[in-house]
Amino acid sequence: MLKGRHLIDPSDFTREEFRELFDLAHKVVKNPEHFKKSCEGKILATLFYEPSTRTRFSFEAAMLRLGGSIIGFSEPNSSSVSKGESISDTIRTIECYADIAVMRHPKEGAPRVASQWLTSMPLINAGDGGHQHPTQTLTDILTVELLKGNVENRVYGFCGDLKFGRTVHSFIKFLSKYKGIKLILISPEELRVPEYIREEIIKKNNIECIEADKMEPYMGEMDFLYMTRVQRERFFNEEDYIRLRDRFILDKEKMKYAGPETYILHPLPRVNEISIEVDEDPRAQYFQQAKNGMYVRMALILKLLGIY
Amino acid sequence: MLQITSIEKGIVIDHIPGGFGMKLFHYLKLDKADYTVALIINAFSQKMGRKDIIKINNVIDLDVNFLGLINPDITINIIENGAIVKKLQLTVPERVVNVIQCKNPRCVTSIESYADHVFHLVDPAKRSYRCDYCDDIVIPHTV
Numbered sequence: 001m002l003k004g005r006h007l008i009d010p011s012d013f014t015r016e017e018f019r020e021l022f023d024l025a026h027k028v029v030k031n032p033e034h035f036k037k038s039c040e041g042k043i044l045a046t047l048f049y050e051p052s053t054r055t056r057f058s059f060e061a062a063m064l065r066l067g068g069s070i071i072g073f074s075e076p077n078s079s080s081v082s083k084g085e086s087i088s089d090t091i092r093t094i095e096c097y098a099d100i101a102v103m104r105h106p107k108e109g110a111p112r113v114a115s116q117w118l119t120s121m122p123l124i125n126a127g128d129g130g131h132q133h134p135t136q137t138l139t140d141i142l143t144v145e146l147l148k149g150n151v152e153n154r155v156y157g158f159c160g161d162l163k164f165g166r167t168v169h170s171f172i173k174f175l176s177k178y179k180g181i182k183l184i185l186i187s188p189e190e191l192r193v194p195e196y197i198r199e200e201i202i203k204k205n206n207i208e209c210i211e212a213d214k215m216e217p218y219m220g221e222m223d224f225l226y227m228t229r230v231q232r233e234r235f236f237n238e239e240d241y242i243r244l245r246d247r248f249i250l251d252k253e254k255m256k257y258a259g260p261e262t263y264i265l266h267p268l269p270r271v272n273e274i275s276i277e278v279d280e281d282p283r284a285q286y287f288q289q290a291k292n293g294m295y296v297r298m299a300l301i302l303k304l305l306g307i308y
Numbered sequence: 309m310l311q312i313t314s315i316e317k318g319i320v321i322d323h324i325p326g327g328f329g330m331k332l333f334h335y336l337k338l339d340k341a342d343y344t345v346a347l348i349i350n351a352f353s354q355k356m357g358r359k360d361i362i363k364i365n366n367v368i369d370l371d372v373n374f375l376g377l378i379n380p381d382i383t384i385n386i387i388e389n390g391a392i393v394k395k396l397q398l399t400v401p402e403r404v405v406n407v408i409q410c411k412n413p414r415c416v417t418s419i420e421s422y423a424d425h426v427f428h429l430v431d432p433a434k435r436s437y438r439c440d441y442c443d444d445i446v447i448p449h450t451v
Contacts, residue, residue, distance in 0.1 A: 088422050109416040109441020113423045129414045131442055196443040200430065236413075
C-alpha cells in the first residue's frame with residue numbers, strides 16, 4: 001500500500017511495492033487517456049529550490065494529464081524562502097494547501113527533513129544535491145523494462161560524474177534489490193562513487209562491479225550505458241570542473257564498441273558528454289527516457305494519492 | 309611519582325585513549341565545575357601504553373553515547389565511600405543524536421537549524437557512522 005507514503009530514497013519502497021508501481025506505469029504507457037480524470041480536484045505542489053526542466057515539467061505534465069492542478073515555485077526567490085524561511089515552515093504551510101508535493105533542493109537530505117514535519121501529505125524527492133533522485137530512477141527502470149523486459153541479469157555501465165551524480169546513486173541503490181546485476185563504473189578517479197554507495201550498497205549486496213577509467217573495452221558487454229554530465233553546480237572549485245568536464249565524450253566512433261543492443265541512457269540535461277550525432281543511433285534512448293518519466297510520475301502520483 | 313588522592317563519592321573515567329582526556333574534560337564542562345576534578349594525562353597503562361583519566365568528586369549525569377563513540381573500552385567507575393560500587397560497561401551506540409555534527413557542506417543540517425544531527429552506526433569495528441540525511445560517513449573518534 002503506497003497511499004500517503006513519501007518517496008525520498010529508493011530504499012523507502014520494497015521491491016514488491018515498486019513492482020506494483022511499475023505495473024501501473026505500464027498501463028499508463030499503453031493508455032494514458034484512461035487516466036485523464038483520475039486526479040480531478042487534487043493539487044500537486046512543486047517546490048523547486050534548484051532549476052529543473054524535465055523533472056518539474058514532467059511532474060506538472062503528469063498531474064495535468066491526470067486532470068489535477070498545480071501550485072508551486074520554480075526558483076526560491078519567488079517564495080518566502082528568499083526571506084529566510086526554513087524548510088520545515090515552508091513544507092508545513094504547503095501541506096495546508098496541497099494534496100501531494102514534490103521537492104528539489106540543493107542540500108542533501110532536505111526532502112527527508114521536510115517529510116519529518118508532514119502529517120498526511122505525501123512528499124516526493126525530485127533531487128537533493130548530489131545525493132538521490134529516486135523519480136529519475138523510476139524513469140530509468142521503466143525505460144529498461146520497456147526496452148528489455150526486465151531489470152535482472154543485466155550489465156549496467158555508468159559513466160561520468162559518479163560522485164555527485166544523484167541519478168547514479170539512486171539507480172545503483174534500486175538495482176541492488178535485484179539478482180544478476182553487474183556494474184561497470186567509468187569515471188575519473190576524483191568522481192568515483194561515494195564511499196556509502198561502494199561499501200553499503202555494492203559490497204554489502206555482493207554486486208559484481210568493475211571500476212574503470214575507459215569505456216571502450218566494456219561497451220560490448222553492456223545492456224545499458226548510462227551517461228552523466230559533470231555538474232558545474234556541484235563543484236566549489238571552477239578549475240576542477242574545467243579539468244574534468246570533457247573527460248568522457250560518447251561519439252559515433254565510440255559507439256562502434258557498443259553491442260547491437262547496448263542502449264544509451266542519460267538523465268539529461270547533457271552538455272557535451274554525448275555528441276549530437278549519436279542522437280540518430282537507434283540505441284540512443286534518452287529522449288524516449290524523458291517521455292517515460294512523465295508516465296511513471298503519473299503512476300507515482302496515482303499510487304501515493306491512493307487513487308489506484 | 310605524581311600522587312592524586314582517591315575520591316570519596318563520584319566518578320572515575322578510566323582508560324581514555326591518550327589525547328582524548330582534554331576533549332572529554334571540556335565536553336563534560338568540567339572546566340566550569342565548582343567541585344574537585346582531576347584530569348590525568350599520559351598515565352602509564354599496561355594495556356594501552358598511555359591513557360588519560362578523569363576523576364570527578366561529585367555525581368554527575370554522563371553522556372554514555374558520547375563516551376562509547378570515543379572508545380567503548382573506556383571504563384566508568386562509580387565511587388562511594390572511597391570504594392568502587394559499580395562499573396559501567398560502554399557500548400558503541402547504534403544511533404546518536406546531536407552528539408556529532410555532519411561535516412558535509414552539502415548536507416541539509418548545514419542550513420536547517422531545526423534538524424537534529426542524526427547518525428547511524430555503519431561498521432562497529434571501524435566505529436564509522438552515516439548521516440541520516442546525506443549518507444556521508446564519518447569516523448567520530450578520528451575527527
